[in-house]
Amino acid sequence: xxxxxxxxxxxxxxxxxxxxxxxxxxxxxxxxxxxxxxxxxxxxxxxxxxxxxxxxxxxxxxxxxxxxxxxxxxxxxxxxxxxxxxxxxxxxxxxxxxxxxxxxxxxxxxxxxxxxxxxxxxxxxxxxxxxxxxxxxxxxxxxxxxxxxxxxxxxxxxxxxxxxxxxxxxxxxxxxxxxxxxxxxxxxxxxxxxxxxxxxxxxxxxxxxxxxxxxxxxxxxxxxxxxxxxxxxxxxxxxxxxxxxxxxxxxxxxxxxxxxxxxxxxxxxxxxxxxxxxxxxxxxxxxxxxxxxxxxxxxxxxxxxxxxxxxxxxxxxxxxxxxxxxxxxxxxxxxxxxxxxxxxxxxxxxxxxxxxxxxxxxxxxxxxxxxxxxxxxxxxxxxxxxxxxxxxxxxxxxxxxxxxxxxxxxxxxxxxxxxxxxxxxxxxxxxxxxxxxxxxxxxxxxxxxxxxxxxxxxxxxxxxxxxxxxxxxxxxxxxxxxxxxxxxxxxxxxxxxxxxxxxxxxxxxxxxxxxxxxxxxxxxxxxxxxxxx
Numbered sequence: 001x002x003x004x005x006x007x008x009x010x011x012x013x014x015x016x017x018x019x020x021x022x023x024x025x026x027x028x029x030x031x032x033x034x035x036x037x038x039x040x041x042x043x044x045x046x047x048x049x050x051x052x053x054x055x056x057x058x059x060x061x062x063x064x065x066x067x068x069x070x071x072x073x074x075x076x077x078x079x080x081x082x083x084x085x086x087x088x089x090x091x092x093x094x095x096x097x098x099x100x101x102x103x104x105x106x107x108x109x110x111x112x113x114x115x116x117x118x119x120x121x122x123x124x125x126x127x128x129x130x131x132x133x134x135x136x137x138x139x140x141x142x143x144x145x146x147x148x149x150x151x152x153x154x155x156x157x158x159x160x161x162x163x164x165x166x167x168x169x170x171x172x173x174x175x176x177x178x179x180x181x182x183x184x185x186x187x188x189x190x191x192x193x194x195x196x197x198x199x200x201x202x203x204x205x206x207x208x209x210x211x212x213x214x215x216x217x218x219x220x221x222x223x224x225x226x227x228x229x230x231x232x233x234x235x236x237x238x239x240x241x242x243x244x245x246x247x248x249x250x251x252x253x254x255x256x257x258x259x260x261x262x263x264x265x266x267x268x269x270x271x272x273x274x275x276x277x278x279x280x281x282x283x284x285x286x287x288x289x290x291x292x293x294x295x296x297x298x299x300x301x302x303x304x305x306x307x308x309x310x311x312x313x314x315x316x317x318x319x320x321x322x323x324x325x326x327x328x329x330x331x332x333x334x335x336x337x338x339x340x341x342x343x344x345x346x347x348x349x350x351x352x353x354x355x356x357x358x359x360x361x362x363x364x365x366x367x368x369x370x371x372x373x374x375x376x377x378x379x380x381x382x383x384x385x386x387x388x389x390x391x392x393x394x395x396x397x398x399x400x401x402x403x404x405x406x407x408x409x410x411x412x413x414x415x416x417x418x419x420x421x422x423x424x425x426x427x428x429x430x431x432x433x434x435x436x437x438x439x440x441x442x443x444x445x446x447x448x449x450x451x452x453x454x455x456x457x458x459x460x461x462x463x464x465x466x467x468x469x470x471x472x473x474x475x476x477x478x479x480x481x482x483x484x485x486x487x488x489x490x491x492x493x494x495x496x497x498x499x500x501x502x503x504x505x506x507x508x509x510x511x512x513x514x515x516x517x518x519x520x521x522x523x524x525x526x527x528x529x530x531x532x533x
Contacts, residue, residue, distance in 0.1 A: 003031055004039055004106045005140040011154040020156055024164030033188035034107035040165065040194075041186040044158045047150040048110055053118035056125055056148055061090060064126055068133065069093040084429035087145035094133050094141070101135035107186075114147070159397055169195035174396055177209040182258055207241040207252040208278065208325050208333065209396040213386060213403035220367045220387065220406060230337060230390050231362040231370060232322055234383040234405055236295050236492070236506075237284040238302065240319060242270050242356070244277055245329070261305050265312065266319055269355040276328050277347060280394075281321035281359065288316075291381035295506065296494045320359040321348065322386075325394055333394035340394070370406075377408045383491060384408045410489030411531060413523045414514055416444055417484045420466045421477045423451065431466045431478065432459055434510075436488060440501070440525040447501045447528060448488055453510025462513075485514040485522050493531040503528050 010023045024043075028036050042048075048055065056064070066076045071093055083089045104113075113132070117124045132144050146152050162180065166173035171194075179194050223229060239254035249267050251259040260267070263283065285293030285301070297315045304311055324344035325333055332340050348358050362385060364370035370385060377384050384407035392402035415436035423432035433451040437444035454462065462484070472479040489511045496504035503525070 001106050001109050001136070001140050001143070002103045003027070004035065005143045007039070008143050008146070008152075008154060009139055011156055014155075017160065021160060021164050021167075024156070024161060025168045028165050028168035032105060032107070033191045034186075035105050037186040037188060037191040038107050038110055040161060040191070042147070042152050043154070043156055043161045044180070046186070048114055048118075048147055053115065054125075055114055055118055056129055058086060058149070060122065060126070061086065061129070061145075061148065064130060065090050065093050065133075068130055081429065087142060087149050090133070090145045091138055091142040096137045096141075097135055100137050109144070110147070165195070171195050171197060174209065177396060178206050181207050181209070181252065205243060205245070205248050205250040205258075207243060207250070208394075210239065210241070210254050210280070211323075211395045211403060212398040213388075213405040214398060214400045216387065216404040216406040220370065220404075223387065223404070226364060226367050226370065228390055230341065230388045231364055232359050232386045232388070233362060233377070233380065234386050234407060235282040235284055235292065235320060235359070236381070236383050237282040237292065237320075238298055240281055240283045241325070242266070242277075242279040242281065242319060242321070244270050244273055245326075246276065259302075262301060262307065263317055264307070265355055266317065269319075269351075269353045272351070272353065273347065273356075274350050275347060276326075277324060278326035279319075279321045279344070279356070280323040280325055281319045281356075283317055283319050285315050286318045294381075294492065294494045296496065296504065318354065319356045321356060322359040323394060335393065336391045337388055337394070338390040374406060374408060407491075410491060410511075411493065412487055412489050412511060413438065413447075413528055414485050414517060414521070415447065415488050416482055416519045416522045417480060417486060418444060418446055418482065419477050419479055427459075430459055430463045432463070434486075436486060436508075438501075438523050438525045438528060444482060445501045445525055447499075447503060447525070448490070448505050448508040450488060450508045450510050454513065458513060482519055485517045485519055487511040487514055493528055495532050501525060501528075503532055 004027075007023055007027045011020055014020050014023070027039065031039065047053075062073070062076050062080070065071070066073045071079075076089070076093070079093065080086055080089045083092065109132075113128055117128050129148065133141060136144055159177075162173055162176050165171075166176050169176075176194060184190055220226075240259070241252045243250040243252065249260075249270055251263060251266060251270075253259055266283070283298065285295075285297035287293070293315065298317070301307060301311065301315050301317065321344060322341075323337070324340045324347065325331070327343055327347070332343070345358050348356060362370070362373060364373060374385050384405065387404040387406055389402040395402065415438055417434055418437045419435035420431040421433040422428055423430055432454075433449065435446050435449050437446045439445075465484075466478060466480050469481040469483070470478040471481055487510070488505075488508050490505040490508045492506040494504050494506070495502060498504070505528070
C-alpha cells in the first residue's frame with residue numbers, strides 16, 4: 001500500500017505529463033505484479049469489485065467517522081462541505097496511529113481485506129474499514145478512503161497509463177491497449193498476459209482501439225481541397241467493431257463492452273462474410289425503406305442480452321460499415337483510408353447481405369456543396385457529416401487532423417433553472433449540476449439536466465445566487481427560486497414514457513445565460529414536443 005500511496009501522492013501533486021509518466025513507469029517497473037495489476041485497474045478508471053461490490057456508502061462512511069472521531073454528524077457534514085472531498089475529510093478527522101501497522105501490499109488490502117466483506121452486513125464492513133483507519137498513516141489512509149469512495153482522480157488518462165506500461169514492459173502500446181479492451185480481472189497472471197510479446201488466448205476476439213474523430217472548429221475550407229477528403233454521414237447509433245477471425249464472432253462497442261447475443265441478426269450476417277475481417281461501423285435501428293430510427297430505439301435493444309421475437313421485429317437493426325481494419329489476418333490500419341475503403345466495398349459487395357452494408361459516400365464537388373448537404377442532415381436522421389482524409393491511416397484514440405465530425409448546429413430552447421446540485425472533483429464545493437424546466441400551462445416542468453457550458457466566473461456567480469435563493473432541500477439537491485433563464489443546446493428530441501415531461505433530449509448543454517430574458521418568456525413544453533421524433 002505504501003508504494004502505491006507514494007505514487008498517488010506524486011501524481012496528485014504533479015502538473016506535468018512527463019513527470020506523471022515517469023512516476024508511472026518507475027512504479028510499473030518496481031511494483032510486484034499483483035500490485036501493478038491493481039494499480040493499472042484503478043488508474044484506468046476501475047473500481048474495487050466493479051459496480052456490484054458494496055464496501056461502504058457515503059452515508060455509512062460519514063456515520064462511522066463521526067462515531068470513531070467523536071465528531072457530531074453536523075460537523076462531519078460541514079467539514080465535508082469545506083474540504084470538498086469525502087476521502088480527504090475522512091482522513092483528516094482521525095490522528096495518525098502511534099505505531100503504524102506493517103505495510104501490506106495493495107493487492108492484499110483489496111483481495112484479503114476489502115473484497116471478502118463486500119456486500120456483507122454493516123458490522124463486518126465497518127470493522128474492516130475502521131481497523132484500516134486506525135492502522136494507516138495519513139497518506140495511506142487518504143488513499144484507502146479513495147479506494148472506498150471510488151474517486152481515484154489524479155489527472156492521468158487511461159492512455160497515459162498505457163504509455164507508461166508500454167515503456168516499462170517494452171511491449172507496443174497498441175497491443176496493450178487492444179488487450180485491455182473489454183472485461184478483465186486484475187491479477188499477476190493478467191499482467192503477464194497483457195505484457196507478453198507472444199500471442200495470448202483471447203487475442204482472436206479482441207478489438208482494436210477505436211479511432212475517434214474531433215469536432216470541426218473552423219470552416220472546412222481550411223482543410224484544403226475537398227478532393228483529398230472522403231465525406232460520409234455522421235450516424236447517430238452505436239459505434240461497433242465486428243470481428244470474424246478463424247470461426248470466432250464478436251461484436252464490441254466503443255465503450256469496451258462485448259455485445260454477444262444482443263444483436264443476433266448482425267452476428268448471423270457476420271458469420272457469412274466470405275473472408276475473415278474486422279470492420280468498424282455504426283449500428284443503427286433501421287426499417288427497410290426508411291430513415292434510421294431514433295437512438296432511443298436502440299436503447300431497448302442494448303438492454304436485452306437475449307432479445308425475443310417481438311423485440312427483434314419492433315426494432316430491426318443494421319450496421320453501416322465505414323472502415324476495414326483487418327482482412328484475413330492482415331492488419332490494414334497503416335494503409336491509406338482510400339485503400340481500406342476499396343477493400344471494404346469489394347468485401348461487402350460480394351457478401352450482399354443488407355444487414356451489414358457500406359456507409360455511403362456523400363458526393364460534393366465543393367465545400368459549399370457539402371455545407372448545403374449538411375444543412376439537410378436533421379431531415380435525414382443524421383447528425384451532420386464526417387470528413388476523413390483519404391490518405392489517413394487508422395489511428396488509436398482521438399488524434400486530430402485526419403478525422404473530423406462536422407455536426408449540424410444544435411437544437412435550442414430557453415429554459416428556467418429549477419434545481420441545483422454540487423459537482424464532483426474540483427467542483428465538489430460548487431453548485432454546477434443544474435435541472436431546467438419549460439412552461440406547461442402555468443407550471444414549470446423539468447425537461448433537461450446539464451452541467452457544462454458556463455465559464456468559471458459564471459459558475460461562481462450562479463453558485464452564490466443559488467445559496468442565497470434556495471427554497472427547499474432534497475438531500476444534496478436544492479430547489480431554487482424561479483428566475484434565471486438559460487439557452488440550452490441538444491442534438492435530438494424523442495418521446496419518452498420514463499420522463500414526467502414525456503420528452504427526452506439528447507446531449508443537453510448550456511449555450512448561454514439569458515440575462516436579457518425574463519422567465520415568463522422561456523419556451524413552452526409544446527415547443528419541445530413539436531421537435532420530437
